[in-house]
Amino acid sequence: MNRMFTIFMATLKRNSRDRGSLLQMLLLPIVIIFILGNALHSSFTYDEISPTNVGVLNLDQGEIGGYFNSFIESDELQDLVTVTVVESKEEGMEQLKRGEFLALIELDANFTQRVYSGEKVAIDFRYRPENPLRVSIVEHVIESFTEQANLTQVLLTMGATENLAHSSQDMIKDYPVAASEIMPGAMDYYAVTMLMMIIMYGAMYSAFGMGESYLAAIGNRIKSTPVRAAEHYGGLVLGNVATVYFQGLILLAFTKYVYGVNWGDNLPLILIIMFVITCVSIGLGAMIVMVTKDSTLSSGILNVIIPVFTFVAGGYINLSFPGKLSWLQYISPNYLAQTAVFNTIYGGPTQQTMLTLGGLILFVISTFTVAMMAQRRTAR
């Protein structure tokens, strides 16, 4: 442990002295976020983002089902969602699969009855995964309705039967769906994507650091001391993870307090996601250098794949791939991490956040496995 700590500290110290990399990792993104955030601001104003297509299957013939119809088609929501009414579940699923809308909202036949009987209700919806931001908008819309429904239920139990008569317009006024809370502005958007890109570029630290301190002359010298291979490898990996994570924290703090970027209310979860993507980045760099045994070649490879990951993730320009190609985004760790972060900030589906986090952790495990196998297989 002591020896691992020695290697960890030396790695941190050396990285902190590497001014060139520090500038690239800190100053560069701060400038880029500022430029992209302002230059592309107009394309990000909320009313220019087209409404999201949703399908609604309303099987509830009761009072609240009626409210829902007028709610979802109210003027206030026209900028956010375009509703297609479907008649059956099969029809709805078919259209969802074809990509005709992004989400299918379903109110079951007993919805009103359940609310009146005092049950806490939620509205089901299915979505296509390719555009988490839009999905989070839909979720917000539904939530603001179910909150009303559940409030109604509370009022009912208090005996306020008559109050149920208040109009759907009132509901929306009471619980406005504020655009700034459910969608990022340009600055908010690029702060997240550029942070993910920069963390991915942290892989350079492991490509060069591990190349030098694990494989090259110094690496051999360290192996000639009584240090165990796991301590050696672990110290280097953790030193680089700490370096890049710390840089990520600085960027997060800077964009939050200087640029006023919205990082949401759940900072601990954002920090966890940041930690996982940092491990992905360092693991990726370590894997590539362990396989190629060549730091320069590794950095060349990283210089190709990281921009691709970032592009595919919509890091430079917000893009979504058409239905059949949407899987493409999932090969990008940036995309997974971004999705998790946006979901956390803008209240997207928690399940999806956990899935993407799980995917990233799998990625970390596989990079380290491959790195270890490459290390063992080397003809020495």
Added chain:
Amino acid sequence: MLLEIRGLVKRFGDVVAVDHVNLEVQEGEIFGLLGPNGAGKTTILNMLMGLSRIDDGEIIVFGKDIARQAAVVKGNIGIVPQELAIYEDLTAWENVAFFGKLYGLRGSELTKRVGEALEFAGLSDKAKDFPRKFSGGMKRRLNIACAVVHRPKLLVMDEPTVGIDPQSRNHIMGAVKEIHRQGTTILYTSHYMEEVEEICTQIVIMDQGRVIARGTKEELTELVSTENRLVLELSAANFTIVDEIKKISGVKECAIEDKVLTVLTTKNNHIISKMIDEITATGTEVYSLNVQKPTLESVFLTLTGRTLRD
């Protein structure tokens, strides 16, 4: 026996880099491992340090098999790698302290040892400087300081003087003798004959993975040389003397060019005095006499038909 290597073999594809090598290093020796480029020296050291798998044979250090007790063994060895292995972005002090910590030194003990190691390498006044500003020789010396910080029982040096200025080289040769005097056993690898001749008590000569000769310096030169080359500077060019000298028993060859007489003899010191008698009898004076004893260089030449540095 401090280090024992038995039947060591290492192959890289078709190349047999180390071919059934046996070595025995006694405690207190400066053991020279001599050989030209590609002889297999570094490969042996890599196997010793556990960096390279052993294809066949075994290495026993301090009575322990390195394959089984690597950690204990490594803690008592200091290695000066052939290729510089220091961090350019850590100061000289931090470099030595880094390796000191990896060898388990802590606290005041560490501080003291690091200071000693830097002094040993003649870098005390450069402790706070970064090696990227160092000359090649200074880097080499720092490379050595990192290997002695934990006072190893066995110091392994792989061509520690490659490509450096004479001053640093002298410092290193002095330092090796000094650390040997303090009781450290040294395994010294080189392809410089002069160095090995100067410091080593036991020498093994390797070529193409095989040991081709071993012994003390004297034993080795004895092994191959049955002749001395004498070079005499005379007061005048005297051609008649050549025939006279050729008559002396033990003289194999004799030639004169201008005033310089070159004589090839068997190893017999009486020949020299007889020769001088013959020359002075003719009235010619001998201004200087140079006996060229065989060197390790000539040993290698004799054994392989090649010079060391080709």
